[in-house]
Amino acid sequence: MNKPTIIGIAGGTGSGKTSVTRKIIASLEEHDITLIEQDYYYKDQSHKTMEERLKTNYDHPFAFDNDLLIEHVKSLINRESVEIPTYDYVNHTRSDKTIKIEPKNVIIIEGIFALENEQLRDLMDVKIYVDTDSDIRILRRLSRDIKERGRSMDSVINQYLTVVRPMHLQFIEPTKRFSDIIIPEGGENIVAIDIITTKIRSLIKKL
Ligand code: ADP
Ligand code: C5P
Numbered sequence: 001m002n003k004p005t006i007i008g009i010a011g012g013t014g015s016g017k018t019s020v021t022r023k024i025i026a027s028l029e030e031h032d033i034t035l036i037e038q039d040y041y042y043k044d045q046s047h048k049t050m051e052e053r054l055k056t057n058y059d060h061p062f063a064f065d066n067d068l069l070i071e072h073v074k075s076l077i078n079r080e081s082v083e084i085p086t087y088d089y090v091n092h093t094r095s096d097k098t099i100k101i102e103p104k105n106v107i108i109i110e111g112i113f114a115l116e117n118e119q120l121r122d123l124m125d126v127k128i129y130v131d132t133d134s135d136i137r138i139l140r141r142l143s144r145d146i147k148e149r150g151r152s153m154d155s156v157i158n159q160y161l162t163v164v165r166p167m168h169l170q171f172i173e174p175t176k177r178f179s180d181i182i183i184p185e186g187g188e189n190i191v192a193i194d195i196i197t198t199k200i201r202s203l204i205k206k207l
Pocket of ligand 2: 059
């Protein structure tokens with residue numbers, strides 16, 4: 001069997017990666033797609049105290065277990081199912097639960113560092129960077145982290161200024177150069193979503 005089509009979707013926090021991913025999956029409703037969120041591969045911190053977990057830099061490439069992610073992507077390429085970890089943003093560690101993921105013809109890998117690792121990039125057929133201004137991104141993140149990730153306004157602002165912003169400039173923004181296509185503003189960019197899904201359809205046809 002041929003290699004599945006692998007799509008990488010990167011971009012800063014709050015740029016709209018998740019929204020773009022959902023739109024792509026919805027537009028390709030006739031196809032089964034495997035979604036891997038890179039956040040699931042944050043390193044397990046169950047052996048650490050909460051105080052130690054709060055000090056972790058979650059915006060550094062070292063925070064991720066990329067070896068496991070790459071191993072799982074390679075298994076999916078070989079048409080083997082994998083048990084992927086899940087992540088708990090409130091407790092800052094891996095959840096007990098794993099999810100069984102079946103191999104499909106299209107695999108989407110979405111996350112802030114989706115384009116950072118060369119080995120992972122080399123497995124991808126289409127590399128996307130979602131590019132949204134930082135003022136919009138912090139406003140979206142503030143609202144989302146308070147509503148969905150159990151954070152206070154002060155903690156989000158403090159984390160953004162001390163860690164998220166400097167790490168974005170140092171490690172995430174530079175990965176834009178590895179992308180094939182840059183989507184400004186994320187999920188509302190209908191033309192970009194259309195171009196990408198047309199390309200994915202043509203790649204699936206060749207399988
Ligand atoms: P990311 O995955 O890059 O962190 P998300 O897609 O999760 O970004 O978006 C972050 C937050 O911003 C979410 O709460 C989402 O609903 C909201 N959001 C995303 N895109 C838009 C948009 N175009 N307009 C308004 N809100 C948006
Ligand atoms: O969904 P999004 O791309 O925003 O997720 C990545 C962000 O999640 C990172 O910027 C990181 O700061 C944040 N994060 C966090 N706490 C964790 C794990 C990740 O705030 N425990």
